[in-house]
Amino acid sequence: MRPDKPGEGPAVLLGEVRTGLLQHSVELPLSATDRLLGLRHGERVRSSQRPNVQAHSPDLLTGVDCALATGSHRSVRGVGTVTARAVLTEGRVLQASVRARLAAAEGAQRLPWSHYLARPGTVEVIGRAEAPALADGHLTAGPGATLDLGAIAERMLTGIQGGGGLDRRAPFRSRRIRLRWTAVRADLAGEAPGGRLTVEDDTLRTLRLTLDRIDPAEVTAFCEDLALHDWLLSTLGRLIERSGLGSDPGPGPVLKLRPAVNHLMHLWMPGARVARPLAPLWDGLETRPGFSRQWAAAVQRVRDHLALQAVGLHAQPVRKD
Amino acid sequence: MLVFATSDKGGTGRSVTSANIAYRRALLGDDVCYLDFDFGSPTSAAVFDVPSALRGVDQAGLHSYLRGNVAEPKRVNVWSESDSASLRNRPSGSGQLVLVPGDRGGGEFVTGGDAVRRCTELFLRLEEEFDIILVDLSAGRSYAAEMVLEATSRPELAEVVTRWLVFHRWTRQHIIAASGLVYGDRGIMAAGAARGHDEDTLRDSVRFVRAAVPDPSSPMFTQLRPAQAAWLRACHEDLTRLASQHRLGQTLVLGTVPLDPVLQWQEQLITDDDVLASRVANTETAEAFAALAVALTHDRAWESPL
Numbered sequence: 362m363r364p365d366k367p368g369e370g371p372a373v374l375l376g377e378v379r380t381g382l383l384q385h386s387v388e389l390p391l392s393a394t395d396r397l398l399g400l401r402h403g404e405r406v407r408s409s410q411r412p413n414v415q416a417h418s419p420d421l422l423t424g425v426d427c428a429l430a431t432g433s434h435r436s437v438r439g440v441g442t443v444t445a446r447a448v449l450t451e452g453r454v455l456q457a458s459v460r461a462r463l464a465a466a467e468g469a470q471r472l473p474w475s476h477y478l479a480r481p482g483t484v485e486v487i488g489r490a491e492a493p494a495l496a497d498g499h500l501t502a503g504p505g506a507t508l509d510l511g512a513i514a515e516r517m518l519t520g521i522q523g524g525g526g527l528d529r530r531a532p533f534r535s536r537r538i539r540l541r542w543t544a545v546r547a548d549l550a551g552e553a554p555g556g557r558l559t560v561e562d563d564t565l566r567t568l569r570l571t572l573d574r575i576d577p578a579e580v581t582a583f584c585e586d587l588a589l590h591d592w593l594l595s596t597l598g599r600l601i602e603r604s605g606l607g608s609d610p611g612p613g614p615v616l617k618l619r620p621a622v623n624h625l626m627h628l629w630m631p632g633a634r635v636a637r638p639l640a641p642l643w644d645g646l647e648t649r650p651g652f653s654r655q656w657a658a659a660v661q662r663v664r665d666h667l668a669l670q671a672v673g674l675h676a677q678p679v680r681k682d
Numbered sequence: 683m684l685v686f687a688t689s690d691k692g693g694t695g696r697s698v699t700s701a702n703i704a705y706r707r708a709l710l711g712d713d714v715c716y717l718d719f720d721f722g723s724p725t726s727a728a729v730f731d732v733p734s735a736l737r738g739v740d741q742a743g744l745h746s747y748l749r750g751n752v753a754e755p756k757r758v759n760v761w762s763e764s765d766s767a768s769l770r771n772r773p774s775g776s777g778q779l780v781l782v783p784g785d786r787g788g789g790e791f792v793t794g795g796d797a798v799r800r801c802t803e804l805f806l807r808l809e810e811e812f813d814i815i816l817v818d819l820s821a822g823r824s825y826a827a828e829m830v831l832e833a834t835s836r837p838e839l840a841e842v843v844t845r846w847l848v849f850h851r852w853t854r855q856h857i858i859a860a861s862g863l864v865y866g867d868r869g870i871m872a873a874g875a876a877r878g879h880d881e882d883t884l885r886d887s888v889r890f891v892r893a894a895v896p897d898p899s900s901p902m903f904t905q906l907r908p909a910q911a912a913w914l915r916a917c918h919e920d921l922t923r924l925a926s927q928h929r930l931g932q933t934l935v936l937g938t939v940p941l942d943p944v945l946q947w948q949e950q951l952i953t954d955d956d957v958l959a960s961r962v963a964n965t966e967t968a969e970a971f972a973a974l975a976v977a978l979t980h981d982r983a984w985e986s987p988l
Contacts, residue, residue, distance in 0.1 A: 384810055512753030515807075523806045529841040534713055536811050603711070605775060 362465040362486055362495070370575040371483075373492045374544040375499045376460035377510040378588035381537035382453065382596070384522045386530040388624075389452035391416065397526055398447050400517075412633045418447040422481050423513050426471065429463075429486060430498030430507040437488030437495075439463070440471050444482035445513050447521055448585055451628055455521060456588060457514035460581050463495055482577065484508070493550050496543035500567045511539055533620040535596050540588035542568040544580045556642045558587070558650075566591055570642070579636040583643075590631050590652055597625055597659050606666055615670050618663055626663070629656055684805060684842055685978065686830055688819040688870075689849040690859035695893040696849040697818050698949040699939055699971065701729040704816045705760075705951045706975030708779040712813040715757075715780045717804075719830070720820040721745060724784030729949050731766040732758050732781060743785030747804065748797045748829075755782050755804070768955040777813065802833040809842055814978070823868060831870070835877040845984070846870065846888040847936060852895040852921060861928035864888055886986045889936035891974065896941045900966065933987040937974040942967040 365371055383389060389397065391408055394416040398406045404419035423443050428436040443461040450456070466485035477485070486495070498507070518537065522529075547554050550571045557569045568584065604617035631652060632643040647653055687700035697720065704716045718726040724743070727733065747755035760779040761772040808815050819826050834844050848870075850860035864870050874884045896903065898914050906914070925931060939945075944952065944963045952971060956963040977983040 381810060384806075509753060515753055519803045519807055522810065523803065523838040525837075529806075529809070531810065534811055534813060537807075603777070608774065 362463065362490060362492055365464055370546070371462040371464065371577065372546050372549050372575075373463040373496055374460060374575050374577055374580055375463065375496065375508075375510065376458065376542045376544075376581060376584055377514050378456055378458045378540045378542070378585050379511065379514040379518055379537050380454060380456045380540070380588045380592035381518060381522070382531050382533070382535045382624075383449065383455045383527065384529045384531045385452075385527045386532065389449065389527075391452070393526060394449055394452070397521060397524070398449060400447065400521075413628070413630050414451050415634070416449045420481075421445045421517070422478075423459075424474070424477070425461075425484060425508060428507045429484075429490070429495055430502035431490045431494045432497035432501055433494070435490075436498070436507060437486055437490045439484040439486055439508055440466070441477045441484035442481055443484065443508075443510060443513060445517055447517055450589060453624055454589060454592065454628065455518065456585055457517040457521075458581060458585050458588075459510040459514045459517075460577060461508070461510065462575075462577055463492070491549075492545050496545045496550075496569070499543055500541055500569065511541065514539075532624055533600065535599070536564055538564050538566065538588070538592045538595055540566045540568060540584060540591060542570065542584045544570040544572055544575050546575055547571050547573050556645060558591075558646060572639075574638070576636070576638075579639055583635050583639045586632065586635055587643075587646070590629065590656075593625060593628055594652060594656055594659070597621055597656070597663075600625075601659060601663065606662070612670060615667060618666070621663060622667070626660055629653075629660075683814050683979070684809070684834065684839075684844045685814060685816045685847060686819055686827075686845070687816065687847045687849065688827060688863070689821050690863035691850070691856060692821045694821070694849040694851050694856070695939060695945055695949075696821070697725055698729055698945055699849060699891060699893060699974070700816055700818050700847065701726060701949075702951055702971040703975045703978060704814070705779065705953075706972050707814050707978065708777045709773060710975065711775055711777050713778040713780075713811065714814045714816065715778075715782060715808050715812040717782045717808075717815065717817045718744065718784045719817050719826040721784055721824070721826055722820050724786065725949070726781055726818060727758070727783050729951065730758075730760050730781050731764045731769065731950065732760060733765055740786055743783050745785040748800050750796060750800065757782055766951070766953075768953040769951065780812070782808075798829055798832045798836075801829050802836050802838055805833060805842070806838060823863070823873075827870070828873060831874050831879070832877050835874070835879050844887055845978070847891050848888060849891045849893050850930075852892050852918075854921065854924060857921060857925050857928055857930060860890065861930055865929060882986075886984070888934070889983065890930050890934055891936055892938040894941045894946075895938050897966070900940065900964075902941070936977050936983055937970060939970045939974070940964065940966045 391414055395406045398416055398418035400421055401419040406416050406418055408416035425443055426440045429439040430436055443459055445459040448456040461484045462482060464483050464485050466487045469487055552571045554571050554573050559567045561567055600621045604614040606614040635643055687696050689696045704714045708714045718724045742752045742756040744755050746752045758781040760781055764770055848860050848864055850856040862869060875881050898911055942964050952963045952968045957965050957968045
């Protein structure tokens with residue numbers, strides 16, 4: 362990697378977002394989020410009410426000095442700080458979002474911490490590695506000895522979920538879902554700008570972004586928005602699957618789908634907080650795989666079922682003879 | 683809900699019974715997670731028949747997590763990773779069945795504040811996702827048992843329903859030992875009270891499971907001479923009396939698992955295939971596990987007997 366030039370933004374940004382349900386029986390009112398997300402003394406929790414209610418914790422810095430995966434067996438050393446923050450949407454969905462911008466170190470030695478603290482959220486790479494290789498390494502690294510942004514996010518979520526103020530009686534069980542993402546500048550990646558989202562397994566998604574210009578705050582907000590909607594879609598899908606809709610003709614599914622109607626269905630608002638330069642990325646995801654299409658189909662299915670149950674059609678199946 | 687399975691002595695079928703309870707709850711539609719806290723001899727991978735998982739947990743098992751070497755312990759999805767053909771076909775309507783194995787050759791280790799904190803965080807984390815978290819503790823008084831008593835006394839876990847299952851065989855020695863494990867000087871009640879647990883609440887969260895109980899009316903015992911049958915009945919009555927003297931009476935028994943040769947020779951999950959198709963296991967055993975699984979959340983079974 363070569364040092365950043367002024368004005369062109371970082372070469373590589375790495376991040377991970379973990380999304381889960383707030384462990385509380387009701388939506389947390391905005392007035393209570395200050396206490397929940399006030400992770401740093403003396404700094405305010407920022408919140409906004411349009412187009413939906415969202416609160417952000419202050420940024421927390423975590424010092425790191427560890428190996429960075431490069432996608433091959435070789436790893437390089439990274440020293441610096443990573444930025445973490447928590448986001449609460451509509452008092453219901455909690456996210457921990459961690460990001461680090463990578464920059465080339467000037468020497469081969471670690472410098473005093475004051476040097477790194479003056480560059481919050483930047484990890485300096487000591488050793489030779491290209492930007493795309495570092496991005497690959499972040500997406501493919503298993504748990505272990507390399508920089509693990511997910512572990513920082515996980516700790517943050519656990520700290521908030523286990524802290525005071527929550528009654529831990531969530532309306533339904535759900536999984537935390539991980540979105541591990543990278544953004545590489547297009548001129549370094551040798552690719553046209555765009556994004557590629559991959560569903561790796563039940564709880565892991567990866568997103569590769571190639572951008573002309575990387576604005577860390579905007580890219581992070583985009584990834585948080587994507588992670589939120591991916592979680593909503595996955596969680597609603599699981600609730601429907603587990604409700605027995607389609608196999609149980611009785612009233613069972615209605616009862617089991619109640620939390621979806623009460624707590625999830627109004628949260629869908631893709632791209633609401635995405636900066637204009639990144640809006641085409643959402644448009645791309647709406648075309649393929651078609652987030653909103655799948656969401657609309659699932660929501661319609663739930664509503665149709667509720668309507669059918671309401672008129673009692675299930676109780677008297679139509680006889681064919 | 684957190685469920686701790688413990689026993690004073692080995693050979694009570696604790697691991698195999700609790701694994702079967704986990705399996706039956708998953709069949710009923712709950713999301714179930716089974717944690718192998720038997721740090722001396724982690725065997726759960728064998729019971730769930732996931733040999734591939736055994737190789738993978740040299741580094742990322744529960745010990746590594748509690749020691750702080752990894753951020754999260756490895757999870758094994760039993761439905762997709764089991765070698766057993768009857769487990770691989772996940773029945774429709776069933777919930778998740780996830781095993782969190784211990785490290786191979788983990789051994790006991792010294793606990794400290796950090797391990798307790800990590801243990802608490804793990805319980806909180808899993809409680810978000812699973813209906814039932816079944817924790818298999820090792821036999822006897824162990825660090826693991828002390829750690830979970832410490833963890834559950836913390837305010838973070840105050841809202842989580844916690845239950846204890848104490849397994850014992852149906853013999854004089856085992857009844858006395860199980861009573862000691864719960865009510866003795868260094869037993870669960872004393873250790874829990876020392877850590878700030880409310881004694882009444884803790885006592886009401888303990889139930890006993892009688893394992894390997896011979897049933898004189900079962901086909902296995904049809905060849906008994908009349909004198910032997912009478913003796914067996916007299917023993918049973920003696921033991922019943924002994925159990926109630928030691929506060930293990932019928933009101934505190936969650937269930938009874940009959941003596942089954944399959945479980946004596948191979949610790950495994952008893953599927954309906956084993957009972958109906960290959961018929962190697964007894965119907966009564968499968969029914970006992972199913973009954974235990976239901977009783978686990980049945981309010982009547984957990985009403986205070988006082």
